[in-house]
Amino acid sequence: MTSKKRKGDFMEDRLYYQDPYLQEFSTSLIEAKPWGKNCFALKLKETAFYPTSGGQPHDKGYIGDLEVLDVFEEGDDIWHLTRAVPTEAELNCKIDWPRRFDFMQQHAGQHLLSEAFWTFCQATTIGFHLTEDNLTIDLDMESIDNETIVKVEDTVNQIIWDNRPIIKHWVAPEDLEKMPLRKQPQVDKNIRIVEMKDYDWVPCGGTHPNFTGEIGMVKIRRWERSKGVTRVEFFCGQRALQDYRWKNEMVLDLANDFSVKDKELADSVQRLQEKLKETERRFVESDSRLTEFESEKILKEAEIWNGIKIVKGSFDEKRDLSGLRKLAINLLKTENILVLLVNAETDEKFLFARSADLDLKLNKIYQKFKTELGGKGGGSEVMIQGSLPENIKGQDYIEAFIEAIKNHVDL
Ligand SMILES: [Zn+2]
Incomplete structure (x- = not known):
């Protein structure tokens, strides 16, 4: 059925050029060929379906009751991609007009x-x-x-x-x-x-x-x-x-959340940002004062073993690993100190660290100790951190680690 196009045919079979508002039209099938997996490409006698070209995406819609999945050009021909080949002699076609x-x-x-x-x-x-x-x-x-x-x-x-x-x-x-x-x-x-x-x-x-x-x-x-x-x-x-x-x-x-008018919103957000910045600054100050205070308190309760100050802290309030680390770093300003911290009640993390002047290989000890008591973690010979095993109290984990150190002093 394909014939060489005569001058002027290009316009005539592209109905969208004659009327870009045309949403429904009737035509007949000229050719159908299998296309990709489970699809067919249909060529119609004329079409109002716009094919992908010039940056404008293709139309969608229906040919009979077949959904049009794609419309594309090959040379001067326009092909319509569907899941089946229509059997009707006259095809009623409908463009997805909102699209x-x-x-x-x-x-x-x-x-x-x-x-x-x-x-x-x-x-x-x-x-x-x-x-x-x-x-x-x-x-x-x-x-x-x-x-x-x-x-x-x-x-x-x-x-x-x-x-x-x-x-x-x-x-x-x-x-x-x-x-x-x-x-x-x-x-x-x-x-x-x-x-x-x-x-x-x-x-x-x-x-x-x-x-x-x-x-x-x-x-x-x-x-x-x-x-x-x-x-x-x-x-x-x-x-x-x-x-x-x-x-x-x-x-x-x-604006409703801020109880202001829409045009006042930007000012309100800016004020909130400034307030937040100030609150953060104050929080950091208070937090470091609190860390100082806590450090002093648990340092007083330190045990001495072999001349080493062993500081233990088991926290049950909400405190994350970075909180433990902050406290540890502050405590490590003291010489000859071993810091053993856990937060057993929240996310069950531990953080063990020692001052630089001590000759204890924390990671090496921990890796041996781990198989006996469980838990996941690791780090350097100066600081290790990780998760506690299930069903153990933080305090017990600390004591077990101290035992491990005492048993491996030769390390
Ligand atoms: Zn244009």
């Missing part, structure tokens, strides 16, 4: 934004990414200031509110020089120029609404320098609304 119209809004908004960056900054758009949840352009410029962003947004949105026609011109190569094109076409046949009336002219094969007003609005969300380009994230139309909606909800919720 398509979303792409039309985002895509047409991109035309305006790229022109505005060209006008204000002489920045060329060298990349365009449109997916279901992301929309960016890459610009060949070093940086953008906030003032330019505002100017670009205002200009683009004014053109949207002007509700200018979006005109699609099919042109011959020799007619191109009559148009102030933002970029040159990459094809030499079927050249289609999309004009945002009196503002932007660019070659494009995508789908666009008929008037700029349908773009709704364009909002730049953020921008960053990345891999040698400036990447601008933005949303148009319903995406801009969705984005505004969740952000507005979040701002109102937070």
Whole structure:
């Protein structure tokens, strides 16, 4: 059934060029071929399904009752990916319209934004990414200031509110020089120029609404320098609304938590950050005073063995390993000291350490001792740490370790 295309066929079987608003159409199957695992590629007599091209993702929808999973081009042909081959002579097809119209809004908004960056900054758009949840352009410029962003947004949105026609011109190569094109076409046949009336002219094969007003609005969300380009994230139309909606909800919720109005929120957050910083500073001070105090207290209770001060601390309040380490470091300022700390009631950790002047190989002793009493851990000959075995009291673990040391003094 495949025949060589005549001039003009390209337009005729691509219904989205005749009417980008066409959501339902009837046609027939021209060809079907197996595709990948459990799929078929269908060629239709004509189609309103847009294939992935020019940065715009493919349409979805139904051919009869078969879901359209992908739409792609091969040469001049458009193929529709489905799970089966339809048997009906006449196929009723339906485009997933919310998806398509979303792409039309985002895509047409991109035309305006790229022109505005060209006008204000002489920045060329060298990349365009449109997916279901992301929309960016890459610009060949070093940086953008906030003032330019505002100017670009205002200009683009004014053109949207002007509700200018979006005109699609099919042109011959020799007619191109009559148009102030933002970029040159990459094809030499079927050249289609999309004009945002009196503002932007660019070659494009995508789908666009008929008037700029349908773009709704364009909002730049953020921008960053990345891999040698400036990447601008933005949303148009319903995406801009969705984005505004969740952000507005979040701002109102937070403002409510702070008992302030939305515009006062930034000040409230800043005050809270300052307060937090001050609280942290005070906490660190109090904590180190407490560590000093604790160190003095348990140092007084130290046992002396072989001239070594053995300090034992078994804590049952909430204290993590870093808390034990802080206390140990403070105690190790004393010479000739062995520090044995556990927090048996919370996460059951131990930390054993000695002053640098002692000749005890803690890790070596521990590795022997471990097989007798269990537990997991290790470290250096100066400091070891780890988890206690189950069903042992912290104090008993310390005593067992002291026994191990006494039995291995020859180490
Ligand atoms: Zn376009």
